[in-house]
Amino acid sequence: MILPPGLRRGGLRPLAAIGAAAALVLIGLAMAVYNENQSRAQKLREAAVQAHILAASVSAALAFDDARLAQEYVDALAADRDIQAAGVYGLNGKLVAGYSHGAKPPPANQLGAPALGPDRIVVSAPVTQGSAALGSIWLETVQEPLTRRAARYGGIAMLVVMAALLVAVLGRANARLMQAHSELETEMEERARAENALRLAREQEAAAQLELADQRSRAALRQTEQQLEFALDAGRMGSWAIDLETGALTASEFFRANFGLGPGAPLAREEDLDRYIHPDDRAQKLQARDRAVRDGSDLESEYRTIAPDGVTRWILVRGQASYDERGTATRLAGVSLDITQRKQAEERQRLLVDELNHRVKNTLATVQSIAVQTRRVTATAETFEAAFLSRLGALARVHDLLSRISWEGASLADVVRQTLSPYVSASDQARVLNLEGPDVRLGPNAAVTLAMAFHELATNAAKYGALSAAKGRVTVRWSADDPRQPSLIEITWREAGGPPVVRPQRRGFGSRFIERGLAREFDGKVDLDFTPEGVCCRMRMPLSPKLRMAA
Numbered sequence: 394m395i396l397p398p399g400l401r402r403g404g405l406r407p408l409a410a411i412g413a414a415a416a417l418v419l420i421g422l423a424m425a426v427y428n429e430n431q432s433r434a435q436k437l438r439e440a441a442v443q444a445h446i447l448a449a450s451v452s453a454a455l456a457f458d459d460a461r462l463a464q465e466y467v468d469a470l471a472a473d474r475d476i477q478a479a480g481v482y483g484l485n486g487k488l489v490a491g492y493s494h495g496a497k498p499p500p501a502n503q504l505g506a507p508a509l510g511p512d513r514i515v516v517s518a519p520v521t522q523g524s525a526a527l528g529s530i531w532l533e534t535v536q537e538p539l540t541r542r543a544a545r546y547g548g549i550a551m552l553v554v555m556a557a558l559l560v561a562v563l564g565r566a567n568a569r570l571m572q573a574h575s576e577l578e579t580e581m582e583e584r585a586r587a588e589n590a591l592r593l594a595r596e597q598e599a600a601a602q603l604e605l606a607d608q609r610s611r612a613a614l615r616q617t618e619q620q621l622e623f624a625l626d627a628g629r630m631g632s633w634a635i636d637l638e639t640g641a642l643t644a645s646e647f648f649r650a651n652f653g654l655g656p657g658a659p660l661a662r663e664e665d666l667d668r669y670i671h672p673d674d675r676a677q678k679l680q681a682r683d684r685a686v687r688d689g690s691d692l693e694s695e696y697r698t699i700a701p702d703g704v705t706r707w708i709l710v711r712g713q714a715s716y717d718e719r720g721t722a723t724r725l726a727g728v729s730l731d732i733t734q735r736k737q738a739e740e741r742q743r744l745l746v747d748e749l750n751h752r753v754k755n756t757l758a759t760v761q762s763i764a765v766q767t768r769r770v771t772a773t774a775e776t777f778e779a780a781f782l783s784r785l786g787a788l789a790r791v792h793d794l795l796s797r798i799s800w801e802g803a804s805l806a807d808v809v810r811q812t813l814s815p816y817v818s819a820s821d822q823a824r825v826l827n828l829e830g831p832d833v834r835l836g837p838n839a840a841v842t843l844a845m846a847f848h849e850l851a852t853n854a855a856k857y858g859a860l861s862a863a864k865g866r867v868t869v870r871w872s873a874d875d876p877r878q879p880s881l882i883e884i885t886w887r888e889a890g891g892p893p894v895v896r897p898q899r900r901g902f903g904s905r906f907i908e909r910g911l912a913r914e915f916d917g918k919v920d921l922d923f924t925p926e927g928v929c930c931r932m933r934m935p936l937s938p939k940l941r942m943a944a
Contacts, residue, residue, distance in 0.1 A: 812848050
């Protein structure tokens with residue numbers, strides 16, 4: 394303590410002595426208030442640390458619904474007599490484990506701010522694991538009794554008042570005041586050392602408890618990781634367990650989700666589960682279950698489930714039975730996996746394989762027909778090779794077009810452009826090729842047939858018609874008979890600007906394919922006219938799934 398200058402000089406004036414006495418009283422009160430606040434804050438921090446230690450300790454116990462393990466952690470706090478009561482609460486706010494030296498923990502808990510009483514401090518803390526909330530902690534610790542604190546601070550206050558009285562009354566008794574000051578300073582230093590030693594002891598104890606809790610948490614974490622590794626090895630999506638003696642079913646949220654069930658849906662017994670299994674699969678599921686229990690073999694079963702909203706899913710269930718010392722099966726537990734997407738993918742793959750087989754057969758039949766028909770109208774091997782390869786190229790181009798759109802059909806305009814691409818470059822398309830008509834969609838077979846027909850017309854135009862001249866043009870126009878209720882599509886191929894056309898002396902493969910193949914494929918009518926101005930081909934075909942207007 395620093396003495397006033399007047400006191401150090403050996404004397405005080407009356408007003409200075411009164412002022413010094415008042416200052417000493419105020420300083421003593423301020424010190425008492427500050428000491429009290431520091432003591433309460435320290436106690437509150439210690440209580441919060443205890444609550445978080447307990448929360449970290451019981452997180453694994455709450456994650457596995459292990460009330461016994463939670464009680465062991467709570468009982469470990471009984472050695473600290475400052476902790477009057479403690480409670481561990483589940484996610485529903487209900488008491489799971491607790492103990493008390495006096496007042497019992499409440500039956501339910503809600504997270505809130507710390508409560509500071511005259512002699513008690515009550516704190517609560519959440520229990521989490523990762524980002525998932527598991528419950529909460531309630532902790533009541535005892536403060537130093539109010540009477541003891543009042544006595545301590547009262548003693549300090551009395552010393553300060555006595556010092557002030559000495560200053561006021563015995564203004565010149567500097568020696569005694571210095572002695573009293575020295576004694577007071579020594580006592581305060583000893584008290585401070587004692588308080589520091591007590592705080593250090595408590596911090597060491599808290600650190601030891603935190604280390605113990607950390608070790609237990611690591612052990613619980615290792616156990617959780619082992620269980621998770623097993624679950625992942627088994628392809629875990631949901632976990633389940635059946636008590637074979639009582640029929641009680643325990644299921645995780647993931648398991649419920651596999652069946653399309655929410656947390657509140659009734660699923661307490663095995664027969665509750667059977668209600669959501671497809672009727673055609675219940676017998677197979679029961680046989681697999683009984684075989685696993687009887688033989689001790691691994692349970693593996695796939696079956697369909699029907700959710701309350703009517704959605705059908707495919708579930709893969711794996712598990713094993715547990716047996717007691719007499720060899721009696723007591724428990725069946727395992728994991729579940731939603732394999733709906735895998736089943737859908739298998740079905741799509743099967744359909745694709747069937748479709749591929751169909752496409753391959755059709756393509757081979759088409760190639761065979763092209764080869765036979767081309768051979769009939771060619772005189773030499775060289776002309777056969779050129780014509781055959783040209784037609785195979787047209788077939789390949791339309792296949793490329795259909796592959797890009799997954800064989801779901803193609804537009805008529807795209808088929809024409811793709812077929813004429815070897816004869817008309819992209820830069821010349823606007824000048825040479827004129828396409829007019831609404832959006833017409835072709836089925837895969839119809840697209841191949843029309844592509845081969847346009848190939849024959851384009852090949853003839855490149856040799857003898859419009860595409861053989863610099864100023865030649867080809868117009869392909871199509872329209873519906875009735876825009877509002879169409880029933881017939883008319884497609885017209887017209888050439889202009891080429892050399893004069895001479896009607897051929899005989900019908901080749903191309904002419905026969907156009908006139909007969911198109912009519913047979915579309916059940917329509919085809920007119921092929923070799924006018925001097927240019928070839929004109931009119932195709933009239935009824936609307937059908939093969940040939941339809943776009944929506």
